[in-house]
Amino acid sequence: MSEATATRVPASPLGTGTAATPARRNWVPYALLLPGLLWLTVFFVLPMITLGSQSLQEGNVDEGFVFTGNVGIYADAFSRYWPHMVRSLSYAGLATVLALLLGYPLAYFIAQKAGRWKNVVLVLVIAPFFTSFLIRTLAWKTILSDNWVVTQWAQQLGITDVLQAVGLTSTDSLLFSPFAVVMGLTYNFLPFMILPLYASLERLDPRLLEAAGDLYATPIQAFRRVTWPLSLPGVVAGTLLTFIPASGDFINARLLGNTQTTMIGSVIDSQFLRVLDYPLAAALSFVLLVVIVTLVALYVRKAGTEELL
Amino acid sequence: MGESQKGDLHLVALTKTFGAFTAVQPMDLTIPQGSFFALLGPSGCGKTTTLRMIAGLEAPSAGSIRIGEQDITATKAHQRNVNTVFQSYALFPHMTVLDNVMFGLKRRGDKDARRKALEALELVQLEGLGGRKPAQLSGGMQQRVALARALVNRPDVLLLDEPLGALDLKLRRQMQIELKRIQQEVGLTFIHVTHDQEEAMTMADTIAVMNQGVVEQIGDPATLYEQPRSTFVANFLGQSNLLRAKVVPGSPREGVALVRSHDADLEVAVDHLPQGASDVWLGVRPEKLRLGESGGPNRLRGTVRDVSFTGVAIQYIVRMPWGRELTVVQQNDGSARATLGEDVTVSWAAEHGFALDASQDADAGAMVEDDV
Numbered sequence: 001m002s003e004a005t006a007t008r009v010p011a012s013p014l015g016t017g018t019a020a021t022p023a024r025r026n027w028v029p030y031a032l033l034l035p036g037l038l039w040l041t042v043f044f045v046l047p048m049i050t051l052g053s054q055s056l057q058e059g060n061v062d063e064g065f066v067f068t069g070n071v072g073i074y075a076d077a078f079s080r081y082w083p084h085m086v087r088s089l090s091y092a093g094l095a096t097v098l099a100l101l102l103g104y105p106l107a108y109f110i111a112q113k114a115g116r117w118k119n120v121v122l123v124l125v126i127a128p129f130f131t132s133f134l135i136r137t138l139a140w141k142t143i144l145s146d147n148w149v150v151t152q153w154a155q156q157l158g159i160t161d162v163l164q165a166v167g168l169t170s171t172d173s174l175l176f177s178p179f180a181v182v183m184g185l186t187y188n189f190l191p192f193m194i195l196p197l198y199a200s201l202e203r204l205d206p207r208l209l210e211a212a213g214d215l216y217a218t219p220i221q222a223f224r225r226v227t228w229p230l231s232l233p234g235v236v237a238g239t240l241l242t243f244i245p246a247s248g249d250f251i252n253a254r255l256l257g258n259t260q261t262t263m264i265g266s267v268i269d270s271q272f273l274r275v276l277d278y279p280l281a282a283a284l285s286f287v288l289l290v291v292i293v294t295l296v297a298l299y300v301r302k303a304g305t306e307e308l309l
Numbered sequence: 310m311g312e313s314q315k316g317d318l319h320l321v322a323l324t325k326t327f328g329a330f331t332a333v334q335p336m337d338l339t340i341p342q343g344s345f346f347a348l349l350g351p352s353g354c355g356k357t358t359t360l361r362m363i364a365g366l367e368a369p370s371a372g373s374i375r376i377g378e379q380d381i382t383a384t385k386a387h388q389r390n391v392n393t394v395f396q397s398y399a400l401f402p403h404m405t406v407l408d409n410v411m412f413g414l415k416r417r418g419d420k421d422a423r424r425k426a427l428e429a430l431e432l433v434q435l436e437g438l439g440g441r442k443p444a445q446l447s448g449g450m451q452q453r454v455a456l457a458r459a460l461v462n463r464p465d466v467l468l469l470d471e472p473l474g475a476l477d478l479k480l481r482r483q484m485q486i487e488l489k490r491i492q493q494e495v496g497l498t499f500i501h502v503t504h505d506q507e508e509a510m511t512m513a514d515t516i517a518v519m520n521q522g523v524v525e526q527i528g529d530p531a532t533l534y535e536q537p538r539s540t541f542v543a544n545f546l547g548q549s550n551l552l553r554a555k556v557v558p559g560s561p562r563e564g565v566a567l568v569r570s571h572d573a574d575l576e577v578a579v580d581h582l583p584q585g586a587s588d589v590w591l592g593v594r595p596e597k598l599r600l601g602e603s604g605g606p607n608r609l610r611g612t613v614r615d616v617s618f619t620g621v622a623i624q625y626i627v628r629m630p631w632g633r634e635l636t637v638v639q640q641n642d643g644s645a646r647a648t649l650g651e652d653v654t655v656s657w658a659a660e661h662g663f664a665l666d667a668s669q670d671a672d673a674g675a676m677v678e679d680d681v
Contacts, residue, residue, distance in 0.1 A: 210366050211399035213386040215413035215458065222387075225412070229403050 055282035065278060077283040081267055085291065088263040091178065092247035095185035099193040099242050100235065102186070107197035107234070108227075112206060125194050133188060137255050140184050144175040144256070151175075176258040184252035192241040200234025201227075236303050244292055264288055316377020317341050318363070318466050318498060323372035325358050332358045334522040335372060340466075340500060340515075342377075345492050347501045347513035351545070351674075355522040356502045360468050363500065365389045376465045387416075392459035393468040396475070398451045400443040406430070406454050407439030413462040429461035430454075432491060449480045456488070460495060469501040473508065485511045506546045510534070518542050520674065534594075536581060536663050543592050543665065545674035550598070550635045551590040553667065556582070565659050571631050575607045576659035588667035595638040597661035600625065600647050605658030611635065613651045627655055 055073060057065035078085075110121045128136055143150055151174045154160050163169040168179035204227060212222035228235075250265030257263075264284065271281035318340040325333040333355040340346045348356040361367035363374060365386030373382040381389050392413065400409050410429055414422035430436055433453035443451055452472060459467055469488075473481045489512050492499045503509050509516050510530040517527045518541070526533060526542045537543035540551065554570035561567055565576045568591055575591060582589070602608060614634065615626035618641075625637040625647060637655060639646075647653050 205397075205399070207395060207397055207399045208401060210386070211393070211395060211401070212412070214364055214366070214391075214393045214395075215462070216387045216416040217412070218387055218416075221416060226401060 103193035111201035180256035193238040196237035347509035350519035392464040398455040429457040541674035589664040604656030
């Protein structure tokens with residue numbers, strides 16, 4: 001290898017090499033940015049502008065929509081659908097917490113203890129993605145159906161009573177309930193939680209935990225003072241990657257929920273595709289966007305990740 | 310805290326096996342309170358495993374560890390009043406230097422943690438840097454933080470795992486002196502693991518030389534150097550010239566025994582001769598040999614095969630008629646120099662030689678320090 005380098009260096013013409021370097025450095029970063037910028041402009045910025053202007057139009061499908069600058073639609077959209085908004089955020093929040101509780105120990109195991117099984121377990125984590133989102137969610141219909149063991153066990157162990165008591169189910173079935181929706185969301189977005197957690201826990205030097213133990217920290221203190229703070233970037237990334245798509249999701253609510261579990265994503269979906277009230281649907285999309293961006297900004301600030309990342 | 314609880318560290322038949330491999334053979338060792346003790350040996354000799362067992366990071370396969378009267382074998386690392394300066398420093402990257410140093414004190418609920426930590430930073434000459442993150446410090450400074458973080462807890466035993474290994478030579482020399490000063494200042498028991506014989510000899514009061522899971526010899530640096538009891542120790546601590554010899558019965562003078570090597574009668578101090586040995590390796594350090602006859606009654610003739618000038622000294626390689634090459638180091642004190650190819654006499658005094666049992670490998674421990 002050193003031989004190859006040695007012959008290559010004199011081969012490059014020295015004069016042009018030194019002259020071209022500063023100039024090339026100037027435009028190379030922009031050239032690298034270009035494809036992504038183009039993509040984002042065409043498929044994100046322009047649709048956002050269209051959506052924004054659409055939300056301020058009035059009319060109907062038959063007679064066409066006219067831009068009227070109707071800002072009042074936002075107040076209208078919010079007052080009519082805020083319960084769906086709150087419901088979406090609670091389901092997504094609950095699913096995120098569940099995914100974190102399930103994902104953290106698993107990610108820790110894969111990163112620190114799995115040894116040579118690391119890659120196998122990682123593939124297993126991603127394996128559900130080999131089937132489509134829809135089929136995976138439909139499978140939960142079977143898993144949670146009344147005549148399947150999960151529901152029967154839950155009934156025998158009194159779990160269904162607990163779920164009813166906290167309002168996650170309204171009967172002693174599991175399916176078609178907020179519980180089923182949250183389970184579906186948790187399941188579908190779990191890998192998005194595990195992978196960033198894994199990435200940050202994998203970098204954790206086990207010698208730091210030895211050092212913490214050496215300095216009188218009990219295993220729990222070592223986790224709280226060393227492991228957890230050092231994995232925070234992964235926690236923040238994982239929770240965002242779970243919470244954001246989960247709060248806009250409508251498949252889980254539609255397949256696993258009932259009429260009382262409609263999430264904001266379902267409302268937007270039906271306003272766009274069935275009611276054909278484009279301005280309202282667009283306004284709802286924007287409200288959802290603003291709410292999520294605000295929550296995320298507050299969250300990231302609270303977690304203090306600027307310093308960690 | 311708990312001054313009365315402290316005491317000597319006792320390792321009793323301490324053993325560690327990993328599967329079929331025995332990393333540490335049953336080891337008995339007493340390390341007096343307040344001493345600077347070095348575990349010296351090549352990599353893989355079991356010194357770090359021994360250290361980790363004392364720290365509580367590795368469970369012994371057999372044997373016990375006591376500090377004073379207290380048996381700590383079964384306790385976890387966080388329950389032991391023992392702290393470690395790790396080879397990799399293992400500083401917490403998300404905490405400031407001050408938080409790192411306060412970590413142990415805070416876990417024990419010390420109300421005075423901040424003041425003590427600031428004092429410890431002063432002791433290692435890092436005052437004013439408490440607000441920085443470890444990544445903002447140089448390697449040498451990080452090393453001092455790691456030291457302060459362990460020292461500040463005033464442990465019964467402070468363990469140092471090759472703490473200077475990552476520093477460059479000049480900084481290492483400086484830190485050796487510094488560590489010695491700090492140890493004398495705080496009076497804690499230091500156990501220092503190293504593969505660097507010079508580092509061990511510079512700092513430690515007592516050195517245990519380890520090889521293949523066994524302590525070969527324990528002693529103060531001068532005794533280990535002047536009277537090694539095995540070829541491994543003779544070669545690992547500095548250089549040795551070893552000559553095959555037979556013990557000749559009788560004594561030419563008071564306190565001196567005679568050995569015969571390649572038709573030459575050579576004197577060696579009786580107390581440097583193993584009891585009842587007949588075949589021995591006669592060893593003598595290069596700097597104890599003299600070119601010419603001024604060194605003493607022991608004389609061998611040979612040919613100079615190599616001369617290298619190192620500034621303070623000149624090193625000669627002198628080949629004996631039977632092929633063995635002796636290394637002679639002469640101080641650059643203005644005395645006459647030999648030239649390449651010259652026939653010379655090499656001489657030394659009886660008390661400068663030491664004899665080792667001849668059943669050992671003459672090359673044991675030679676060159677091993679280079680492969681770490």
